[in-house]
Amino acid sequence: MTLRSQMTAEKNWAGQTMVTADHMLFEAPREKHFMTGSEVVKEAMKRCTVDASVSYPITPQSEAAHLIGELWAEGYIGTYFRGENEFGVMSEVAGCAMAGARTVTTTSGPGTLRAMENFPMWAGTRIPCQLILMARGINSPLTIQPDNLEVSFMLETGCMIWYAENVQELFDMTIAAFIVAEKPDVHVPIVTVVDGFFVSHTRESVMLPADDIALFPYDPYAAPLPPIDSEMPPGRFLRDPFVMKSNYISYATHASWQWEVRSAAERSRPYAKHFLKGLVHSVGDEDAEVVFVSCGTASHQSKEANRELTKLGIKSKVVKLRTIRPFPTAELLEATKNAKYIFVPEFNVTGWLHNEVLQALYGKSEATVVGKPRVAGGMSMPVEVILKEVGNFVKIEQGA
Amino acid sequence: MSVDIYKINPEFRSIMPKDIIDLEDNATWHATAEKNRGISDLTDKKEILEEHSLCAGCPEAAALRYILTALPIPEDTIIVNSTGCTSLMFPHIALHTVHSLFGNQNAVASGIKRTLDWRFPDTIKDVIVLAGDGATIDIGLDYTLQSFFRQEKITTICFDNEVYANTGGQESGSTPKGQVFKMAPKGKVFDKVPMWELAVTSGCQYSVKLTASAPKKVAKVLREAVLIARELGPTYIHLYTPCILEIGLAANEGLWEMKEQDKDRFDSFRYVSPEAEEYLKECKAKGIL
């Protein structure tokens, strides 16, 4: 049986040498592997000195959750079990994190919505747990297809939201996520999103550091709120805001605390900038008039459109958003300052990212913002569909 | 370490409120008590519950005092609460407590218990759930029962007042059949849910139904439940704490009502698994019961 007490100053309980996040992410030598998003989640969590995980099956995240379970069986994770449903799981995760555990879970679509009441509670409780979200459509009718509508429901929960494009980013991002979420001046939950199937089930080459190194463990005693373990003063407090003494105290506490939760997420910016190497990544022509703003798989497809447009003699640029909460407003403004047409390709019916972009650019940009192409319910986004939208605004000479 | 969290920094002692100083000087902690803690401490020791804002005479308040005074190791006990009248008292408990959501108490407690077992394998950390009947039996039933199925080592206490009191007196699953409450204007049409029996079939090592009429009995049941949960698995206490407001009783009539029900809906029910029975004998022999 693995015991936490087996940990030494150099080695964690699994015998891995503990290293800083900078070493893990930027310095440690890497080797090439070929694996799916689900498999890379296992590799990332293996290197994170994770205390606790709770799981529940739902396609397409089940495999990642199984593999985290294997890590527990192999002695890398302290405690792991299958919960009763996603509402229960997210509450169990909350319990683990409150009691001082570095905690991870995974879910998708209907699971996210089943659990919804928990997410603002997580944020309000200032627990730095990580939810790896492998986006899938939301019923009804029944669907298991890739679609990221569920992310729109997460936007105002107070949790940070990051979005990875591919298997490599999923690896690096889920490691960085713990580090940033656990910063004492941040200390809010983090949701790392990938598009289900497109990333969870796609095998790609990835560069990974050796698996005999891992992050230093989470230190609950550096948290802005004491962990629930009876070891930390004061011996008299309430974990969440007062609702009972008077209406005045109640609203004052609740109001200020809600601002503070959002401010805490804001304070993650410099850390995220460092560990993600920028909140947005741009490729293409710096001064292009055609700009795609996107996240996840839509960025991948936008890059393909960028290559095709280059062949056709049209300059374009892709601005990939890596963080959604906090929203990279300044970076987006800078990256789109020369844009005449901004396209926001998305994998959902409502265009939540389009709305986010409109809000960020309102009154600050002259560009025409086009919330297209938009595919949903499992449709793919072939490059032709993107080019067609561009063609509605920019003359594309076929065969050029 | 745990009892140390009640120590006041000497520099601040002069400006500390009396109840905080009393907590350090005159509360009974396991680490400092000469004998097992219990009801008799109520007379001259500092309670770990301060003033509360329940209705005058609410039996929930009395019941919570009995429970807190009987905790085997309060300084290493975590209590998870749910939304309801009980949550009005929770800020006034001098322990690490949690209020998370309405109904998720057993799920949160499961996560806490497992993590504490992982982080402190050599220290006893008791985890207790204390919630109303609506929280335990209606909205949270899944999480209550699933924690029993999973054999989580926690004690679950239901303060059954047979009504959703905090939201103004609506029928709950625990309301007796026929009772007229809000949302049951023609009277409740189905029977009171026998949660104490469900607890047994769902795997509890110990399930007891009683009223809060006899303090010493409540204290004894609490102590047994916590000791068994620590070693063997889930334990359940179903406690009648009538909502005097909603059934139209005066502040001094709660006790009378509980005594009445000792003979009726809350006549004694006690299940102890054979393993738990053995274990209780051991505890008695060791003097911890």
Ligand SMILES: Cc1ncc(C[n+]2csc(CCOP(=O)(O)OP(=O)(O)O)c2C)c(N)n1
């Ligand atoms: C998800 C959710 N649904 C409903 C409520 C409203 N609510 C708050 S307290 C309460 C009643 C609690 O009843 P019970 O658990 O029996 O405790 P009591 O107040 O009777 O002690 C209800 C329905 C809520 N807070 N959250």
Ligand code: SF4
């Ligand atoms: S409403 Fe009922 S249960 Fe709630 S405090 Fe008043 S008497 Fe007690």
Ligand SMILES: [Mg+2]
């Ligand atoms: Mg009730």
